[in-house]
Amino acid sequence: MFTIRARSSSSAARSGTLHLAHGEVRTPAFVPLATKGAVKTLEPRDVAALGYELILANTFHLFLAPGPELVERFGGLHEFMRWSGPIITDSGGFQVFSMGHGGVADEIKGRGRRGASRAGADLAAGGGGSERAAEPSGAILAIEEQGVRFRSYVDGVERFLGPETSMAVQAALGSDIALVFDECTPFHVSRDYTARSMERTHRWLERCLRWHADNGLPGQAVYGIVQGGVERDLREESAATVAAGGCDGMAIGGSLGQDKAQMHEVVSWCAADLERAAPDRPRHLLGIGDVDDLIAGVELGIDTFDCALPTRLGRHGVALVPDPESRWRVDLVKAQWRESAEPIQPGCPCPACGPGFSRGYLHYLLRAGELTALRLVTLHNLTFIGALMSDLRDAIERDELPAVAAGLRKGDAPRSHAGRY
Numbered sequence: 001m002f003t004i005r006a007r008s009s010s011s012a013a014r015s016g017t018l019h020l021a022h023g024e025v026r027t028p029a030f031v032p033l034a035t036k037g038a039v040k041t042l043e044p045r046d047v048a049a050l051g052y053e054l055i056l057a058n059t060f061h062l063f064l065a066p067g068p069e070l071v072e073r074f075g076g077l078h079e080f081m082r083w084s085g086p087i088i089t090d091s092g093g094f095q096v097f098s099m100g101h102g103g104v105a106d107e108i109k110g111r112g113r114r115g116a117s118r119a120g121a122d123l124a125a126g127g128g129g130s131e132r133a134a135e136p137s138g139a140i141l142a143i144e145e146q147g148v149r150f151r152s153y154v155d156g157v158e159r160f161l162g163p164e165t166s167m168a169v170q171a172a173l174g175s176d177i178a179l180v181f182d183e184c185t186p187f188h189v190s191r192d193y194t195a196r197s198m199e200r201t202h203r204w205l206e207r208c209l210r211w212h213a214d215n216g217l218p219g220q221a222v223y224g225i226v227q228g229g230v231e232r233d234l235r236e237e238s239a240a241t242v243a244a245g246g247c248d249g250m251a252i253g254g255s256l257g258q259d260k261a262q263m264h265e266v267v268s269w270c271a272a273d274l275e276r277a278a279p280d281r282p283r284h285l286l287g288i289g290d291v292d293d294l295i296a297g298v299e300l301g302i303d304t305f306d307c308a309l310p311t312r313l314g315r316h317g318v319a320l321v322p323d324p325e326s327r328w329r330v331d332l333v334k335a336q337w338r339e340s341a342e343p344i345q346p347g348c349p350c351p352a353c354g355p356g357f358s359r360g361y362l363h364y365l366l367r368a369g370e371l372t373a374l375r376l377v378t379l380h381n382l383t384f385i386g387a388l389m390s391d392l393r394d395a396i397e398r399d400e401l402p403a404v405a406a407g408l409r410k411g412d413a414p415r416s417h418a419g420r421y
């Protein structure tokens with residue numbers, strides 16, 4: 001299901017193609033989130049026109065509403081949302097565990113207890129944390145060997161999600177890639193807890209693979225998830241176990257540490273372990289999407305990334321720009337743009353910059369609560385990230401990754417335009 005086209009001579013980076021039930025995906029690739037069955041503010045044709053070939057939907061949310069039975073009645077998620085390309089579904093493990101563990105989502109996202117209320121501000125302040133989608137406000141009732149019982153944030157009803165349920169939901173949704181159900185271990189727990197949690201994830205991996213072998217959707221690929229927190233030996237053991245389990249691909253999940261340096265270190269361990277154990281299988285990094293993290297991840301040999309960041313920032317009026325000094329962000333809500341006639345990014349072909357919408361106009365729309373602004377900034381951000389990934393892919397194939405990565409890190413604008421806009 002994965003062919004490697006080129007390998008960088010100076011790093012672990014590779015470019016390739018995923019061959020999935022609903023089409024091919026060129027890698028390295030960023031995967032926009034369609035958490036609840038829609039890339040927020042966009043239509044599928046927008047996402048395709050931006051050049052994206054794979055989107056990520058979420059099992060946890062779609063399980064609770066509208067429910068897999070209804071989606072199946074519509075012919076599966078592709079038909080239901082009218083997206084004809086490949087879809088990867090997250091297993092729901094991260095979201096269900098986010099309800100317990102004292103706010104694992106915030107912790108993994110590096111938000112800590114700062115209590116900031118605006119996502120844009122949270123993200124601007126965040127460290128190397130993961131941004132795996134969703135912030136449910138239900139409650140965990142019990143974590144058992146069978147799975148997790150919890151109260152639904154939709155209607156307060158008690159629900160259950162375990163390895164078999166998650167795989168059954170993902171089969172009903174009909175995704176091209178299913179992720180196994182994992183326990184997402186938070187950062188603050190003891191090494192002992194991290195080890196026991198990882199072992200449970202490995203037992204759940206076996207059950208997911210068994211369910212898939214007996215009942216799974218033909219043609220649906222299954223990715224295992226490497227856990228083990230920030231413990232070097234546990235990550236190594238987990239990578240070896242997941243690779244030996246016979247998964248089609250491997251995802252790196254869980255807590256990646258408390259800052260970017262630690263995150264890059266943990267990802268580098270996992271990627272190196274996976275390179276040894278399964279050099280030809282694809283690797284996905286869950287919940288990471290900052291510009292510098294994408295560049296570093298590609299250099300470490302990651303093939304696909306998903307993250308709420310570009311779309312969530314867009315909905316908060318924060319645009320991505322080639323400026324490392326500002327962490328590649330410009331907050332259009334700020335008063336300083338009120339009279340600015342410049343576009344978000346000169347030369348950008350996106351539907352916000354191309355027609356010449358000014359920062360001043362977008363600032364006004366954002367302040368006025370006009371939905372058009374959220375859509376335009378989202379389109380710009382996904383154009384920016386799409387071009388960045390396209391530049392990195394091309395650089396690997398020309399074996400010029402170090403120069404291109406160095407340029408992007410110091411603020412070169414991504415040049416490629418994968419989309420049709």
Ligand SMILES: [Zn+2]
Binds near residue numbers: 348351
């Ligand atoms: Zn633009």
